[in-house]
Amino acid sequence: MSNSDSEDIQVIDRVLGGDVEAFTQIIDKYKDKAFNYIYGQIKDYDEAMDITQEVFIMTMEALRSFRRESKFSTWFYSIMVNYCKNYRKKNSRYNLVSMNSSRGDEEYDLQLPDERENPEEEVIMKESLRIVRDEISKLPDDYREILLLRDIQGLSYNEIAGILGISLSNVKVRIHRGREFLKNRLLARGLI
Amino acid sequence: MSDRHIQFQTLSDLYDDVLPADEREAVRRHLQSCEACALEYRRLGDTLKLCREYAGLSLPLDGLNDRTMSKIRSARTRRLVLRSLPAMAASVLVIVGVGLFSTGTVFVRDRATVAGSRLSYSDSERVIDIIRKHNATISQVTGEYVEGTVPVSSFNDLKKSMGFRRVAYMMVDESMPDENVHWGDAIEEVGHDTGQPVRDWAPLTGTGASRQYVRFRVFR
Numbered sequence: 001m002s003n004s005d006s007e008d009i010q011v012i013d014r015v016l017g018g019d020v021e022a023f024t025q026i027i028d029k030y031k032d033k034a035f036n037y038i039y040g041q042i043k044d045y046d047e048a049m050d051i052t053q054e055v056f057i058m059t060m061e062a063l064r065s066f067r068r069e070s071k072f073s074t075w076f077y078s079i080m081v082n083y084c085k086n087y088r089k090k091n092s093r094y095n096l097v098s099m100n101s102s103r104g105d106e107e108y109d110l111q112l113p114d115e116r117e118n119p120e121e122e123v124i125m126k127e128s129l130r131i132v133r134d135e136i137s138k139l140p141d142d143y144r145e146i147l148l149l150r151d152i153q154g155l156s157y158n159e160i161a162g163i164l165g166i167s168l169s170n171v172k173v174r175i176h177r178g179r180e181f182l183k184n185r186l187l188a189r190g191l192i
Numbered sequence: 193m194s195d196r197h198i199q200f201q202t203l204s205d206l207y208d209d210v211l212p213a214d215e216r217e218a219v220r221r222h223l224q225s226c227e228a229c230a231l232e233y234r235r236l237g238d239t240l241k242l243c244r245e246y247a248g249l250s251l252p253l254d255g256l257n258d259r260t261m262s263k264i265r266s267a268r269t270r271r272l273v274l275r276s277l278p279a280m281a282a283s284v285l286v287i288v289g290v291g292l293f294s295t296g297t298v299f300v301r302d303r304a305t306v307a308g309s310r311l312s313y314s315d316s317e318r319v320i321d322i323i324r325k326h327n328a329t330i331s332q333v334t335g336e337y338v339e340g341t342v343p344v345s346s347f348n349d350l351k352k353s354m355g356f357r358r359v360a361y362m363m364v365d366e367s368m369p370d371e372n373v374h375w376g377d378a379i380e381e382v383g384h385d386t387g388q389p390v391r392d393w394a395p396l397t398g399t400g401a402s403r404q405y406v407r408f409r410v411f412r
């Protein structure tokens with residue numbers, strides 16, 4: 001177990017022992033990564049903020065059922081991944097996108113009608129990275145999820161297999177396809 | 193070798209260094225002599241470099257900590273208050289998804305719909321109704337179970353009214369904070385013909401006269 005993992009466990013023990021405020025440390029440690037994943041899934045900045053918050057609250061509420069059979073980070077990411085999955089499922093505009101986008105590269109230039117940019121974000125995010133985020137969020141569901149986990153969160157193949165509950169070979173295939181998809185899109189947008 | 197270009201998946205594996213050593217050498221040699229494949233590999237590298245740049249962004253998450261923590265604090269307070277109320281309409285229950293995590297499965301918290309979870313809405317309502325009739329308080333409703341607390345004196349009656357359900361329960365002190373409540377894995381099936389437990393319920397936490405309540409979870 002790495003240092004970072006045992007640190008997590010120490011904090012969790014404190015939280016479960018009644019020191020609820022210690023949970024801030026978990027939020028601090030994971031918020032950037034969690035947000036970048038969620039923002040890739042949910043294109044709206046404010047919505048992504050709310051969901052990030054919800055994911056932490058849910059993690060806190062479920063903390064006692066964390067069995068410590070995996071790393072805390074893996075467990076936390078499964079909560080996050082499943083939350084986003086359900087959220088998109090319930091939100092018809094995401095269904096629309098994934099239907100169109102799963103047909104292939106050619107169908108890709110459809111824009112979401114209710115897309116709205118956050119002015120605060122515009123200032124801070126470089127144009128090229130905004131395009132990267134946009135194109136990631138338009139990937140077909142399975143590829144977007146895996147790409148975010150592998151190339152945004154930097155998780156290992158094994159961790160991803162655990163989080164998604166799929167086989168290693170399946171993980172590999174999705175990584176290949178997701179990367180190829182994204183590469184073609186960034187090429188079409190003149191970024192690479 | 194130009195008629196046998198390298199497949200994208202192989203380039204991706206090379207990038208992640210998960211190719212077998214001999215294949216890796218062959219691919220490297222091909223990349224040195226084939227411009228098309230070398231270009232493709234560079235593009236993959238550029239794509240993933242951009243991903244890393246995006247991943248490294250620290251977007252302004254002002255107030256995220258404070259807002260999250262204050263929600264956590266108030267949810268806890270609300271739960272304690274709820275528990276002290278004698279009866280409660282289903283509509284005002286706070287529905288929290290305490291995950292019963294099996295590998296890779298998480299039940300997502302969902303305020304809007306109890307339906308769609310594993311415990312159907314009407315069944316939850318029925319359970320909640322029964323619980324309310326027995327002088328019990330309800331502290332949580334999730335897709336998996338309804339949790340409540342009932343005086344020991346009413347518990348046997350409550351159990352008999354449940355019909356055939358799976359229930360977990362333990363003796364508690366009403367003042368016992370949440371943190372000290374640990375549920376075992378054991379679930380008892382109630383509502384058989386005899387009205388008797390299928391087997392003895394062992395893991396009661398503690399004994400003594402001060403523990404006069406039973407905290408229970410009724411599962412679907």
Ligand SMILES: [Zn+2]
Binds near residue numbers: 198227
């Ligand atoms: Zn070639």
